[in-house]
Amino acid sequence: MRSKGPLAWIRRTRFWTSVFRTGIPKDAREQHAVVLSNVFLHLHPTRVPQASIRFIRTFCLGGISLLLFCVLLVTGVLLMIYYRPTPGLAYTDIQELEAVVPFGQLLRNLHRWSGHAMVLAVIAHMARVFYAGAYRPPREFNWVIGVFLLVLTLFLSFTGYLLPWDQLAYWAVTVGTNMAASAPFIGHLGPFSVVDAGGDARAILLGGEVVGADALIRFYVLHCVVIPVVMPLLMAIHFYRVRKDGGVLARY
Numbered sequence: 001m002r003s004k005g006p007l008a009w010i011r012r013t014r015f016w017t018s019v020f021r022t023g024i025p026k027d028a029r030e031q032h033a034v035v036l037s038n039v040f041l042h043l044h045p046t047r048v049p050q051a052s053i054r055f056i057r058t059f060c061l062g063g064i065s066l067l068l069f070c071v072l073l074v075t076g077v078l079l080m081i082y083y084r085p086t087p088g089l090a091y092t093d094i095q096e097l098e099a100v101v102p103f104g105q106l107l108r109n110l111h112r113w114s115g116h117a118m119v120l121a122v123i124a125h126m127a128r129v130f131y132a133g134a135y136r137p138p139r140e141f142n143w144v145i146g147v148f149l150l151v152l153t154l155f156l157s158f159t160g161y162l163l164p165w166d167q168l169a170y171w172a173v174t175v176g177t178n179m180a181a182s183a184p185f186i187g188h189l190g191p192f193s194v195v196d197a198g199g200d201a202r203a204i205l206l207g208g209e210v211v212g213a214d215a216l217i218r219f220y221v222l223h224c225v226v227i228p229v230v231m232p233l234l235m236a237i238h239f240y241r242v243r244k245d246g247g248v249l250a251r252y
């Protein structure tokens, strides 16, 4: 794959060849080599059935979910600069973000709407996969990974809801965590309960029995660190499996 043209000498430098192991491909075999030796291109298969890239096959819903997750990561990191997770500061930080910080309101709304849209996109993606019958072998393991991704998406949304520390957040999380208290086995009010109020699912979520400072810091850590770290790991497995299971189901 020897390169030609006025700037070809750049592509022959040691620096260039140490980064790019192959030249510009001339045929399908060389294209294969380029794809396999580049981490970004390697994410995509070298060959894709034409039918599976038709818009109507997927409605791009998995990709839209991923895109929204990326928007959430970028806007979330920017929001972290202005937000402090303590009961005395959280509410006023959000008010200041909206009223004082340049583009603060836009930033907050981008994050909020992307969060809502991601929940809808993931549910729609799951419905698309279900109606295509793409949960059947050999894709059943990827369906299970998807279920974990759905639960984490909902949990990401739920944990973020408390952070503005306003009345809506406070009471929504009070209701949500009371539901955890009624869960079977792990909720102290639930059927077949094996725990007491101080050690059930609600207490673990809240760091106590009421929505207070301990709950806020737990939700903050879950929302900003734990879930955003775990989700990309699961997504990596999810995308890898799509590839290894022969790409998106092309015929149904």
Ligand code: HEM
Pocket: 058, 060, 061, 062, 063, 065, 066, 069, 122, 125, 126, 129, 132, 134, 135, 139, 142, 143, 144, 145, 146, 147, 149, 150, 153, 235, 238, 242, 247, 248, 249
């Ligand atoms: C954060 C959430 C998710 C992301 C980012 C994501 C992303 C993707 C992408 C990009 C694809 C390939 C193209 C497409 O179908 O759009 C895909 C395929 C797939 N996803 Fe997801 N997904 C997520 C959640 C889920 C959920 C909740 C389920 C099911 C419970 C699921 C099950 C599957 C299956 C079985 C495939 C293979 C589909 C086929 O072969 O036709 N995914 N996913």
